[in-house]
Amino acid sequence: MEILGLYNYWVFAILLLIGLYAVITKPNFTKKLIGLNIFQAAIFLLYISMDKVDGGTAPIIPHGAAKDIIYSNPVPQVLILTAIVVGISTTALGLALVVRIREAYGTIEEDKVISMDRDQ
Amino acid sequence: MLAAQYPVLPVIVPLLSAPIAALMPNRSLAWIMASLVSALVFATAVALTVIVSAQGMISYEVGGWPAPYGIEVRVDSFSVVMLLVISGASTLALISGKASIDAQIPSDRQPLFFAAWLLALAAYSGIAVAGDAFNIFVFMEISSLAGYVLIANGPDRRALPATFKYLVMGTIGASFYLIGVGLAYMMTGTLNIADLHARLGDVPYLRPILLSAAFVTIGLAVKAAVFPLHVWMPNAYARAPSAVAVFLSACSTKAAVYVMLRFDFMIFGGAFAHHDVQFSTVLMSLALLGMLIGSAVAIYERDVKRMLGYSSVGQIGYILLGASMISLGGVSAGVIHMFNHAMIKGGLFLAMGALVLRLGGGTLDDLKGAGRTMPWTMGAFVLLGLSLIGMPLTAGFISKWYLVQAALDLGTLGIVLIAAILISSLMAVVYIWRVVEVAYFQSPQAGASKHQEAPLMMLVPLWAVVLANVYFGLDPSIPVDLATNAANILLEHAK
């Protein structure tokens, strides 16, 4: 159990790096954004893994609830709600850029775009 | 009554006006609104400067909740330096930018453009006054997204891949910052900057904190275009609309450096032993490389806006060099240079905006003979260039003077640093000279006779910046006092 208690954080690291790898190596702009999505999702996992308390429940306290219920930590949840919104906003803006790049250059591969810019 | 609310006015006023500006039926109305709001923020910044100089730090509880539970807004001498830079650059860029914005952006897109501008202004101000680590992330993302929108509106298609690169690297930088904040939160349970500082020292485990410091510093280094993470920056500035280049060159990287200094001095500085040594070793070497390589690349660049972008890579190096000395003199020299460089680079991009507006392009070939057709603009460019090089009687000299003085206290290492500063300044002489040479000593291209001087609405703000450069070169007491106070605050926490 001791070892498995860190499994979430390892998966966080692996997902983070899968995303980063895709962003660096893939020349396709859409694929870069997909990689960025995975990269950001990994961070959500890091934060949400912090909030868990063994034997706890979601932090919703009904009126007149018993005192001895354990609740998970609400703060990382609030932060990640914001981060998810930020993520989708960035993705939407990036996709709009991809569409415009496709219209302006006829391709969405970074290497081709760079060589077209160089020829200009 | 309102005076107590000054700390949040630079944020809430532009936020309230952005949705209205976006729906304006007419481009001039949107421009007037953005300029007025920007001027108002500048006025608030001046008022805050006066208050902070008189009373010291102001703490403001958003939502009325006490500090570690609610979000704190905190204004000190360092914040007001940033606020003055941000609101001043925004106001000057808007006032001078009317003609170039009209020339570069279709009129039906302009209300959206000005709304994005106001959002960027609000967000940069939000970063400057933030006292909460996660709150900085939120405003950093607004500022970045608004920045992408502003740059993507650039005049030709090359703005699009430049923006995309900025978007990808900016998001990675912000996400690294978010990871770092998460790790610090994991080990302390708080997000408030002052509270983090107080609690990080008691954490028994070192590795998560080290990891946190590394992620925050690297993430912000990407955003600050610290060498070698600067690859997004020259193109982003060069392809942006001229007015946007003025605004962003003065604010975007500075805001990231500002947050980096806050974190590394005020949070991690006191948290564990040797942080100052690690910070200064890593950053000093990067700063030196940036100063030398950035300036060297700038020499070979034929597009003047890209040249200025690479020059900024070098100038960020000066700021970090000052900070990495971890002494009162060094840190205040860095902060002075943040202020002065924003003024110089903003002014240079302003001059470039005027040149591009009249000449149609910003490469060295386009600039041939500009010294004769546009004497006032080129004159301002030259004076600002001298300030960038660090000629006495200009603001640029003051920052280098303080930097050299701080380096002298370091003994042998200081001599090396001074040599690097001199070499980098000499390279600045070379790249500025190349512009001067084509502008004054080469005959204009065919058909250039119809070129005329830039409109008065651009020349007046441009020369205001030039005069400010000279004024702060003769009497630097305002930035120096503010910077010394800021350095005192930073170093006090680092102990």
Added chain:
Amino acid sequence: MEQVIDIISWICLLGGALVVLIGGIGLVRFPDLFTRIHAASLADSGGAILVIVGCMLQAGLTLAGVKLAAILLFLLFTSPTAGYALAHSAITAKDDGLDVDIESD
């Protein structure tokens, strides 16, 4: 009585799991798109219904049970429609001369 309901519920749950498993095997093993859609919709409808009924028996007449009933209702609408949409677009694509035979990969 409670024990009887418990046993029925477990039969439903295990049966549902079995149906989903069979559907999954079919999805991998069947030769072409249409037979695969058949396998997928078996898991989607049959398996899901059994699992949710099993859960409802566990929950009893509570708010959770009502919510499960609502989910069941939604599934009964959506999963056949999804299967239909998939098959329909496959046919349209085939008419347009596209290769929908999965065997080739």
Added chain:
Amino acid sequence: MIIVFSLFLLTMMVVVALAVVETRNLFAAAMLTGIFSFLMAANFFVLDAADVALTEAAVGAGVATVFFLGAIALSSEHEHSASRKFGLALLAVASTAVVILLGTMEFPILGDGSAPVHQHVAPWYLEKTPELIHVPNVVTAVLASFRGYDTLGEVFVVLTAAIGVLSLLGFPRNNSEENAVNDGLSHQKILHIVGKLLIPLIILFGLYVQFHGDFGPGGGFQAGTIIAAALILYALLSGGDRARRQMPPRLLFGMACLGAFIYAGVGGTTLLLGGNLLDYSVLSHDPVHGQHLGIMLIEFGVGLAVASVMLTIYHAFAGHEHR
């Protein structure tokens, strides 16, 4: 038991992420990203974060996939160039991996109630929320009131995205002719009828999530996304032109601005009433009642802004004509 489930979900997520990176077909990659988000949402639920799970499911698996498909339809479905910069990527990734893995060894174990995160600030929220704000869902209380300033920023992030997409792609043009080319799926009777049947139910669910956010998981953001999903479904079924005639994108964008303005306006009102920014207590004589009023108003602003922004962005992609 729950830990086994969690391990399974996490491992599946890694597998799916690898598949996403490996596939050269962008359509498949986008769909796999949706599956990835579903797994992530299920995992959040296991970790007791119901609000976040709901949001991730609605945003990551729902809206994000729709945006990706919209953009892929307008650009290209296949990756053409091969990967490059392997050396650099491997160096960056491997060094980061080593650093993070070394760091995790001193992280608190998952679920450890004595971890530092659970000792400071968070217990205060759990203890004081029933008394100071009097809503059961602590996440809503922290989101809307204690850290309402962040949420204000969040709404403006969304608005910035809408401004950006519109300034890049332009407002979608309306085909004014009555016999518009694009009539969606209305010739496919089964899809059309089932879809139409579901739309009111989805909107109803969205409204439940909006107004029940104080008591259970949910709130303006999730509700806005769900309602936007229902209206996107309508646009798919009836054709974008028809949907845009009934709800012009300019009106939608106006509503988005209004939503953000409501939130900032509540902040401005609290300033004018003499309180600090976003101090809802001054909105009413009774501070707790003021908090309720403030949270309801800003949640409405968030819901309105998010729903309109998502729809605006969808229409900007769907109604975009190549220039």
